[in-house]
């Protein structure tokens with residue numbers, strides 16, 4: 298007899314076939330958080346090199362104090378949606394802080410970055426519209442496209458010429474087209490060629506949405522993202538982002554100068570039909586946004602760490618996913634090597650992300666590291682040394698590395 302769970306059989310067998318012996322990537326528990334870059338995992342003091350805590354703000358005393366104060370003043374939660382009963386003064390202040398950071402007229406805050414993409418993409422594009430999205434887009438972008446009912450066309454990753462070709466072939470009015478890309482791609486750490494993409498958007502008169510989830514706080518003079526870094530913010534119609542990385546908490550947002558943008562509050566179901574962020578989260582996010590906009594020193598430390606790790610692993614002979622960024626992805630040849638390598642890293646006190654298809658592009662197996670401003674140079678050295686040590690272990694099955702100058 299057929300059963301609802303039958304469809305998971307292939308997934309269950311894949312999971313069971315993974316040769317984990319002593320650690321399991323989905324079973325990792327951080328028993329004690331020591332700092333933004335260290336935790337106790339299974340009795341071992343572990344360097345965290347896969348947190349997305351880019352600026353290390355999760356334990357910033359100012360963010361914590363702001364959260365405490367809001368918790369004491371307004372309680373543990375809003376118990377409602379923004380549309381019915383869940384907008385507090387803090388939500389407005391947070392939206393103002395983001396609009397101020399981006400210099401935009403408008404901002405809407407959502408309960409997660411995932412919901413921000415579902416809400417904005419899903420509501421903006423309807424059944425008579427078109428979405429052209431980069432093939433390597435995040436799951437939330439794909440799901441937003443699914444919810445929209447629009448015609449979906451994928452273009453080759455980071456290929457503006459392919460986007461242009463597909464738009465030309467479609468031959469529809471640009472004003473019915475939403476192009477969706479990311480600023481920094483989270484798996485390989487490669488950047489979007491926003492200048493070329495903006496040129497194509499302008500040529501066709503389309504709208505452009507850029508998800509800066511991994512670039513907020515990381516790129517640009519005041520940390521707005523890759524758009525600011527490339528001087529192109531004014532050419533982007535909708536910038537989406539998250540508080541779950543550089544901002545160190547949870548939540549999402551979209552900023553825009555479109556005069557009709559605010560109607561999304563009444564049109565987007567993932568905004569209307571879910572509870573708003575609790576006051577403590579709103580307060581720490583507001584404080585973190587203030588910090589990331591006004592204290593470039595965190596960004597500078599982050600980039601120093603990124604360069605040290607990227608350069609160290611490259612010199613050791615590892616194959617890396619992209620040019621230097623705070624996401625450093627080490628490519629390995631097979632899922633078996635990936636699983637063994639990841640496990641040995643954890644057992645030797647370094648936690649990175651185990652990334653494999655379908656979460657990765659081109660079927661790649663990646664040991665994905667993300668740096669933090671809070672890493673010390675010594676910790677980054679230890680990460681590099683541990684990668685080298687594990688690569689030499691026979692049981693991992695990694696081909697010998699050829700160090701380069």
Ligand code: PMP
Pocket residue numbers: 409410411412414435437479483508510511539540541547548549
């Ligand atoms: N967009 C991108 C590109 C992401 O990488 C992520 C999270 N990994 C999200 C959106 C979702 O963000 P959140 O964690 O706030 O739901």
